[in-house]
Amino acid sequence: MSGASPHPRVADSGPVAPAPVPDRAPAPVVELAGVTKEYPGGVAALRGVDLTIKAGELLAIVGPSGSGKSTLLHIVGTLDRPTAGSVAIAGHDVGRLSDRKLSALRAQHIGFVFQAFHLVPGISARDNVAEGLLYSGLSRAERHRRAARALERVGLGDRLKHRPHELSGGQKQRVAIARAVVGEPDLLLADEPTGALDTSSGKAVMQLIHDLNQEGATIAVITHDTEIAKMLPRQVRIRDGQVVQDSAAQGHVRTRIRGDAP
DSSP states (O other): OOSOOSSOOOOOOOOOOOOOOOOOOOOOSEEEEEEEEEETTTEEEEEEEEEEEOTTOEEEEEOOTTSSHHHHHHHHTTSSOOSEEEEEETTEEGGGOOHHHHHHHHHHHEEEEETTOOOOTTSOHHHHHHGGGTTSOOOHHHHHHHHHHHHHHTTOTTOTTOOGGGSOHHHHHHHHHHHHHTTOOSEEEEESTTTTSOHHHHHHHHHHHHHHHHTTOOEEEEESOHHHHHTSSEEEEEETTEEEEETTGGGSOEEOOTTSOO
8 A cells, every 4th residue: 555654754863872870879988877875884875876977078076075976986987886776887787797797897998096096116107007908918018018108198208117216296196097098998087186296296187187088088087176176077066975966967057955856
């Protein structure tokens, strides 16, 4: 039969490109939900803490002595387990991990900086930093190469062979920071990083923390010092085991004291 087709012909323009698939948002580096930590005798150090830290953030967890911030550090750092609630680090549910796997998670994903430095006396700065890669499976030569690069990153490329007693307080803290970041962890936890330093050295260390964050590091500074906290773009305030203020909440400062209406 002849005649016009009942369906108009559409010009062939080639294969149709698939619709773009939106990128999934990366999992938060830290995600705490309803975290409680109780000790024998009914002492509650944390009371239902919710906290999310996204990749690339720089924040202060600030509170007075006894507020629960050190317990929060231990929970986030997987050094302790909560009594209740859930903890996820770099997308891993901590509650589902054995102690061995938890140690591996900590070694791979978390770097620690402490007020007291915790450097090994009698060995060089490079060897101290290389200690941070001890369980990485890398050769000794490669660990030393990466340690030297980390020390250069924190401005101590000329102090590779110096031992802790030959370094100033500020330099010791820089070595400790280099050791914490040498494995490129997802999260750096700095516990009172300026507490043992004079004002000038403390400012230099805080500038280094800002610089590392600008390079992409996710950093949480745990401190009692409100002046230190004000130097950072986000402040999470802890009191009586609860988050009472988080400057990141809904884009503005939100304060809630225990007993207030939610």
